[in-house]
Amino acid sequence: MSLDSRRxxxxxxxxxxxxxxxxxxxxxxxxxxxxxxxxxxxxNLILCNTCTIRDNAxxxxxSYLGRQAKRKHAQPDLTLVVAGCVAQQEGDxxxxxxxxxxxxxxxxxxxxxxxxxxxxxxxQQVLATEPIHIVEDITxxxxxxxxxxxxxxxxxxxxxxxxxxxxxxxxxxxxxxxEAIRDEMVQLGEQGFKEVTxxxxxxxxxxxxxxxxxxxxxxxxxLTDLLYFVHDVPGIERIRFxxxxxxxFTERLIQACYELPKVCEHFHIPFQSGDNDVLKAMxxxxxxxxxxxxxxxxxxxxxxxxxSADAIVGFPGETEAQFMNTMQLVEDIExxxxxxxxxxxxxxxxAALWENQLSEAVKADxxxxxxxxxxxxxxxxxxxxxxxxxxxxxxxxxxxxPTQVMGRTRGNRLTFFPGKIEELRSQVVSVxxxxxxxxxxxxxxxxxLATTVR
Numbered sequence: 001m002s003l004d005s006r007r008x009x010x011x012x013x014x015x016x017x018x019x020x021x022x023x024x025x026x027x028x029x030x031x032x033x034x035x036x037x038x039x040x041x042x043x044n045l046i047l048c049n050t051c052t053i054r055d056n057a058x059x060x061x062x063s064y065l066g067r068q069a070k071r072k073h074a075q076p077d078l079t080l081v082v083a084g085c086v087a088q089q090e091g092d093x094x095x096x097x098x099x100x101x102x103x104x105x106x107x108x109x110x111x112x113x114x115x116x117x118x119x120x121x122x123x124q125q126v127l128a129t130e131p132i133h134i135v136e137d138i139t140x141x142x143x144x145x146x147x148x149x150x151x152x153x154x155x156x157x158x159x160x161x162x163x164x165x166x167x168x169x170x171x172x173x174x175x176x177x178x179e180a181i182r183d184e185m186v187q188l189g190e191q192g193f194k195e196v197t198x199x200x201x202x203x204x205x206x207x208x209x210x211x212x213x214x215x216x217x218x219x220x221x222x223l224t225d226l227l228y229f230v231h232d233v234p235g236i237e238r239i240r241f242x243x244x245x246x247x248x249f250t251e252r253l254i255q256a257c258y259e260l261p262k263v264c265e266h267f268h269i270p271f272q273s274g275d276n277d278v279l280k281a282m283x284x285x286x287x288x289x290x291x292x293x294x295x296x297x298x299x300x301x302x303x304x305x306x307x308s309a310d311a312i313v314g315f316p317g318e319t320e321a322q323f324m325n326t327m328q329l330v331e332d333i334e335x336x337x338x339x340x341x342x343x344x345x346x347x348x349x350x351a352a353l354w355e356n357q358l359s360e361a362v363k364a365d366x367x368x369x370x371x372x373x374x375x376x377x378x379x380x381x382x383x384x385x386x387x388x389x390x391x392x393x394x395x396x397x398x399x400x401x402p403t404q405v406m407g408r409t410r411g412n413r414l415t416f417f418p419g420k421i422e423e424l425r426s427q428v429v430s431v432x433x434x435x436x437x438x439x440x441x442x443x444x445x446x447x448x449l450a451t452t453v454r
Contacts, residue, residue: 008034009043013061014051016199016242017170018084020150021110022049025083028113040068045079050086061086062097069100079103079120083110088169089347091129104129108155108171147395147407147426149193153181153226154200154207159245161272162283162351163315163343166201173202175210178221178229189235194393194426198226198241204248224256231260237428238262238393238410243310244269247285249294258301265302266412269294270310274329275322278315281351288329295333304384306411308337313370314363315343317356323366327373334377336411337439342367378438382413385433385441390415392431392443397421414440 008029012022025047026036037043046068050061065082072078081103082094088106095101102120105128109116112128119126156171185196200206207221223241231239239262246269257263271291273279279287298305311330313323330338342363345352390409398404398416405419407429417431431443 006032006034006045007037007043008045008047009037009040010047010049011040011064012049014049014084016150016197017107017152017201018049018051020152020199021084021107022047023150024110025049025113028111032114032117041071044075044077045081047081047083050082050084065098065101069098072100079117081105081113081117083107083113085165085169088129089165092127095125095127102126106169106171145395147193147393148195148197149188150199151181151184151188151196152176152200153198153223153241154203154205157201158205159202159285160283162281163312163346163349165346165349168348170201173205173209175207175221177210178207178226181226182230182233185230185233185236189233192426193236194428195238195240196236198223198230198239200241201243202245202248203241204244204250204253222250222252224250224253227253227256227260227263231262236262238264240264240266240412242268246271246291246294251297254298254301257305264410264412265305266308266410267298267305268308271329272310272312273315273318273322274311274326275318278318278322278325281317282312282315288325292329292333304411306336306413307333308339308412309335310339310341311370312341312343313366314358316351316354316358318343318358318366327370330370330373330377334381335374336378336381336413338374338378340367340370340374375438379436382436382438382441385409385413386436388433389446390431390433390441390443391428392417393428394419394421394424394426396425409441415443416440417443417445419445 010022010026012018029045030036034045040046048061048064065080068078068080072080080101082101083105084107087094087104091104094104103116103126105113105116109128116126116128154173154175156173157167158173160167181198188196204223206223206226210221212220227239244267249269257265271288272282272284274288276287295307298307311326313326343358345357392407392409392415394405394407396406398406401416403418404416405421405424406414406416409415415431415433417429419429430446432446433441433443435442
C-alpha cells in the first residue's frame with residue numbers, strides 16, 4: 001500500500017478519557033503517514049475505541065464491527081483495530097467472536113500503537129491487554145478542537161466500586177509528573193489553544209503514587225499543587241479538571257479554584273446515590289451527608305460555581321424509599337447538569353452477580369422520573385444567568401444556525417450568540433444573556449472584540 005493511500009477512521013465511544021486516547025492514537029497514525037478519512041468506508045485502517053461502562057455502548061461496538069468485518073472479506077488489506085475498555089475486558093474472546101480483527105489493545109497501550117501495527121504488518125494477529133507501566137506520551141495528539149484540549153494527568157483507578165469495570169480495564173493509578181504535564185500545556189499554549197481540561201478517572205487521586213512529601217509532612221504532589229504549578233502557563237486562559245471523587249475532595253482544592261483566576265468555576269463530582277445503604281453497597285466510601293457538606297463548602301466560597309454530577313438508579317436491591325433519597329438530594333442541591341443512568345450489570349464486577357437485581361421496567365421508570373426532576377432543577381438553576389454578562393470562549397459555529405457561534409461560559413454552560421466563526425474562534429467574548437434554557441443559553445455579544453479573561 002502506498003503511503004499516500006493510507007487513510008484511517010476512528011470511532012470513539014464513551015468518556016473524555018477515551019476521547020483523549022483517540023486523539024493520541026490519531027496523532028500516532030498521522031505520524032506514520034496515515035490521513036484522516038471522514039467516511040469509514042473510504043479508510044483502509046478502522047480503529048474502534050470502545051467503552052464498556054454500559055451494556056448498550058457494547059452492543060453498538062459489536063454491530064459496527066460486524067459491518068466492518070464484512071468489508072474485510074472483500075478488501076483483505078483493510079486493518080481492523082479495537083482499542084479501549086471492551087478490548088481490555090474481552091481480550092482474546094473478542095478475537096474469537098470477530099476473527100477478522102487484526103489488533104485488540106487495552107487503553108494502557110494507546111501510546112504503543114505504532115509498534116503494535118508493525119507487528120500486524122508482519123502478518124500477526126495481535127492481542128495487547130497485559131498491564132504495563134504507561135510510557136510517557138511523546139506523540140502529538142491530533143486534537144479535535146483548535147481551542148480546547150484534553151491533558152491526561154493520571155491513568156487508571158484504584159477504587160473498587162462494585163458496579164464499575166474501570167479498574168479492571170484501565171489498570172492501577174499511574175500519575176504523570178507535574179513537569180511532563182506542564183510541558184504538554186506549554187506546547188498547547190504555543191499552538192494557540194486557550195483552554196485545557198486536566199483528565200483523570202479519579203483526578204483527586206493525582207500524585208499519590210509519586211514520591212515526595214513537604215516539610216509539614218503533607219504529600220507534595222496533589223491535584224491542588226498541580227493547579228498552582230501549571231496555572232501560569234502562557235497562552236492557556238482557562239483550566240478545567242474532571243472527574244472528582246467525593247472521598248478525596250478537599251477544601252484546599254476549593255480554595256485553589258477560588259484563588260486561581262484561570263481555573264473555571266465548575267466542579268464535576270459524581271454522587272451516584274443519595275442513600276447511605278446503597279452507597280455502602282456500591283463501596284463508594286462516603287455518605288450523602290459528606291457529599292452535601294462538599295457542595296455546601298463549594299457554595300460558601302464560590303456561590304455561583306456550576307456543579308455537575310453522575311447518578312445511577314436501579315442499583316441491585318435499591319428500594320423505592322432509597323430511590324426517593326436520591327430524588328431528595330437532587331432536589332436539594334439543584335445541579336447545573338446531571339448525567340443519569342439506569343444500573344447495567346457489567347461482567348467481572350461484584351454487583352453483576354448479586355441476586356437482588358431490579359427489573360428493567362423499574363429501572364426505566366426511575367430513570368424517567370429522575371430525568372424529569374433533573375430538567376426542572378436545571379431550569380431553576382439556569383435562571384441566575386438571565387440578563388447577566390458572561391465571558392464565552394468561542395469554540396465553533398452553531399451547527400443548527402450558521403449565523404451563530406457557540407462556546408462555553410466559565411461555568412461550562414453552552415452559549416450561542418450571533419457572529420462569524422472566522423473572526424471569533426478562540427476569542428473570549430462578553431455576552432449579554434437574553435434567553436435561558438435548562439442546559440444552554442443564548443445572548444448578544446457586547447462587542448465583536450475579544451475581552452480579557454479576569
